Amino acid sequence: MSRANAGTKGVPRADRELQIVRAACEVFGTIGFAKASVAGIAADAGISKPLVYQYFGSKEGLFSACLTYGAELLAGDMERVAADDSVGLERGLRTLDGIFSILEPQPWLWRLFFDGTAPDTGDVAAVRAVYTDRITRLAMEGVGELMALVGDDDPLDVSAMTAVWMNVVDSLVTWWLDHPEVTRSEMTARCYRLIVALSGAEPPAAVVADPAGR
Amino acid sequence: MSRANAGTKGVPRADRELQIVRAACEVFGTIGFAKASVAGIAADAGISKPLVYQYFGSKEGLFSACLTYGAELLAGDMERVAADDSVGLERGLRTLDGIFSILEPQPWLWRLFFDGTAPDTGDVAAVRAVYTDRITRLAMEGVGELMALVGDDDPLDVSAMTAVWMNVVDSLVTWWLDHPEVTRSEMTARCYRLIVALSGAEPPAAVVADPAGR
DNA sequence: TTGAGGTAACTTACTCGAAGGTCATATCCC
């Protein structure tokens, strides 16, 4: 008796893992950890549930892998921007544009990181802590520079403003997801205008060719 | 044979419903709809699960009631602020302070509204739509005034900025929850300073007696 | 005044389905 596709030593483990992780990222990032089912993810990836468990051990293990995959992409890009010599609002804009470029083909990656239904213990928490540290450090560095420019160096103020900044990014991405007809460059231009509107001062405009967004 | 406390016609329905809703708000707002269990909420409220179903019909029905309870409090206060004659950043600050005053004794109410794990269909969606409309209208009105002052009246820009503003509020509240030693008045003063730092321009300072927050 | 019936408040003990996780087995390549 032959089982469908059983034993087909078709795909090397590393490739299969990546394929599963990509499918899982979309599901987790779209409907959240709690609502996602492993069987559904396996079906999306075109394989069976036991294979997921063989490779990732548990639903949490799979989520950890997804978190690592997505966060590494984002944190890497933010560090690249931070290594440039831009400061203040320009750095903020460049960071936003980098995030948009990564999220353009796979917008759900962002929500992976802010998923309130994911476990906050064990391996998942550890992975998240690593990347939260890396990203928060970058954000706080940038926000600190900005606030020093305007003369406020109260550490708690910087802390609160960092939280605000990270949520501003979150809200801009979320808004973008709700307006799929808006392109990445339009979105970056929009962020430029909003920042100008908020701050009054014009930051160097090197990031966007045309602030009107066309 | 006597069942524990069965038939004790202790509490009128309206009182009991309020008691259940309050307990449920805390649970839903703290761990989210998906992770919350009706049995757990019943236990917290000090009653049994079937009573919840008798009064609210389903888990979703209970959540709808919670949403209505919390959103009515918040929307009511925001409308009160909007009815004042403050504009621009001052109105933003007054709105924040009003939100803080409501959330001070029951901070979890805020999360109720932004819970991504709650169903987005049926009664819950309808209730949320009603309050989203009410609150977004107010926010967009305030943000629109502000952006008109700086000469940007692009509707999509106003829409995006409204999303940003609402998430800024969210992030400030969340930051506050993570720093329980900070009092409401300190928090309002902090918001004042952050807004000043962001905008450069000083808004009328009537909301806070001492911007240094002491 | 009393007690019988109606009804609201409340519970224990269950059903049932969905989803996490496991087992035994099949196929293929070296």
Added chain:
DNA sequence: GGGATATGACCTTCGAGTAAGTTACCTCAA
């Protein structure tokens, strides 16, 4: 044969929702 890739069928747990019964208060006729 041995190890890697893969699966259908199963077990188990958890939680939403239900059935059926229990107690207490209220009303009203005799």
